[in-house]
Amino acid sequence: xxxxxxxxxxxxxxxxxxxxxxxxxxVGLLLTLVLGSLAALxxxxxxxxxxxxxxxxxxxxxxxxxxxxxxTACLVGLALGQLVAGPLSDALGRRRPLLVGLALxxxxxxxxxxxxDVRVLIVCRVVQGLSGAAGIVISRAVVRDLFDGLAxxxxxxxxxxxxxxxxxxxxxxxGQVLRFTSWRGVFAxxxxxxxxxxxxxxxxxxxxxxxxxxxxxxLPDTLRTMRALLADRLFSAYLLTVACGFGALxxxxxxxxxxxxxxxxxxxxxxxxxxALVELGLVGMAxxxxxxxxxxxxxxxxxxTGVLLLVLAAVALxxxxxxxxxxxxxxxxxxxxxxxxxxxxAPPSSALALQRAPHAAGTASALLxxxxxxxxxxxxxxxxLGGHASALPMAVVILGAAVAALGVFVAxxxxxxxxxxxxxx
Numbered sequence: 001x002x003x004x005x006x007x008x009x010x011x012x013x014x015x016x017x018x019x020x021x022x023x024x025x026x027v028g029l030l031l032t033l034v035l036g037s038l039a040a041l042x043x044x045x046x047x048x049x050x051x052x053x054x055x056x057x058x059x060x061x062x063x064x065x066x067x068x069x070x071x072t073a074c075l076v077g078l079a080l081g082q083l084v085a086g087p088l089s090d091a092l093g094r095r096r097p098l099l100v101g102l103a104l105x106x107x108x109x110x111x112x113x114x115x116x117d118v119r120v121l122i123v124c125r126v127v128q129g130l131s132g133a134a135g136i137v138i139s140r141a142v143v144r145d146l147f148d149g150l151a152x153x154x155x156x157x158x159x160x161x162x163x164x165x166x167x168x169x170x171x172x173x174x175g176q177v178l179r180f181t182s183w184r185g186v187f188a189x190x191x192x193x194x195x196x197x198x199x200x201x202x203x204x205x206x207x208x209x210x211x212x213x214x215x216x217x218x219l220p221d222t223l224r225t226m227r228a229l230l231a232d233r234l235f236s237a238y239l240l241t242v243a244c245g246f247g248a249l250x251x252x253x254x255x256x257x258x259x260x261x262x263x264x265x266x267x268x269x270x271x272x273x274x275x276a277l278v279e280l281g282l283v284g285m286a287x288x289x290x291x292x293x294x295x296x297x298x299x300x301x302x303x304x305t306g307v308l309l310l311v312l313a314a315v316a317l318x319x320x321x322x323x324x325x326x327x328x329x330x331x332x333x334x335x336x337x338x339x340x341x342x343x344x345x346a347p348p349s350s351a352l353a354l355q356r357a358p359h360a361a362g363t364a365s366a367l368l369x370x371x372x373x374x375x376x377x378x379x380x381x382x383x384x385l386g387g388h389a390s391a392l393p394m395a396v397v398i399l400g401a402a403v404a405a406l407g408v409f410v411a412x413x414x415x416x417x418x419x420x421x422x423x424x425x
Contacts, residue, residue, distance in 0.1 A: 036162020038135035048170035051268040052183035062118040068384045077129020079373035085134040086366025087222040101134025106194035113187035144361035145208035153351035157290025171272035237412030242349035244405035247375035248398045254380030255394030264328040281336040285343030300415040306344025313337040314399035321392040
């Protein structure tokens with residue numbers, strides 16, 4: 001597999017398509033907020049309704065496992081949708097696919113609020129994920145259009161601050177909505193928010209990919225591009241490492257509503273506060289990593305430190321759930337550490353992966369997002385198979401994802417091998 005220091009796709013392979021990225025690109029506050037909101041669609045779609053999962057089970061007269069499939073369905077949609085939206089944005093530009101996706105997202109979310117049974121809800125969640133994927137993948141591609149190297153990594157961390165506020169606030173908002181209405185009201189609020197983001201994006205998001213830099217090869221060209229990216233050892237290392245890390249996070253997302261509310265007998269509001277605290281670990285550490293660590297320390301060492309911390313936190317969670325029978329406070333501390341570790345891993349992994357694909361940022365962004373949400377789709381199913389009698393099934397899945405992240409990073413990134421660091425100041 002090629003591991004040239006600059007890019008996986010060279011200009012020779014894709015003529016006349018060099019990016020317009022610039023370390024000095026100016027991005028206004030409003031556009032930053034809009035891009036962050038686009039990236040926040042996925043966590044909003046998943047996290048805001050999490051406190052309502054037990055109520056959906058009761059309201060639709062179904063089983064916990066089927067209700068958890070609504071989370072898996074959305075994740076599958078988000079994964080597959082990025083494979084469509086990313087290459088489309090490379091061929092058609094960023095703006096048109098983005099606006100179409102946002103319009104479909106608002107409509108699908110409204111259908112979720114009206115679902116008569118759990119099977120219809122699962123189908124609507126798939127469509128919601130497919131359409132919402134455009135915001136995630138295109139926001140990353142826009143960042144790659146505007147920035148390069150360390151500047152791209154730091155701006156991505158800034159976007160994580162904006163988009164990361166969504167999971168901090170979403171469960172709290174969802175818990176408050178549940179005080180006044182049913183779970184259907186949660187989806188109604190999400191649909192209204194989708195309309196607001198659509199209108200705002202249509203006004204503020206301009207085209208960042210000029211016609212002369214668009215790809216025009218159709219499906220065969222897209223498949224060739226994906227094959228070239230996946231054949232690149234370092235791109236695959238960053239891709240799989242961050243994907244496994246998000247598998248651990250999604251195991252927490254899927255298991256925590258039941259762990260907090262049924263195992264530890266906390267309220268929906270208590271769960272939302274704990275969820276927000278854990279997400280704060282992710283967002284806060286991502287900011288520290290982008291501002292203080294990247295550019296000063298070798299990127300591979302930063303990633304390795306984060307992955308090792310992730311494994312240690314996962315081991316502690318398994319021990320607390322099986323041997324020590326710890327209470328809610330120490331389990332929350334372990335989950336906070338797990339999320340903080342992912343905050344160390346994610347910014348450099350995503351930035352380095354996109355750095356190796358300047359001529360196909362949409363396609364590279366699609367692969368990043370797809371792998372993250374595919375592992376995220378598997379994690380809830382595995383947690384559900386273990387039942388909800390204790391926190392152990394969630395902890396075991398988190399540990400498995402953490403060990404996988406460490407394995408692929410060591411095997412593919414080879415952090416002991418000296419290579420030029422494009423994120424080094």
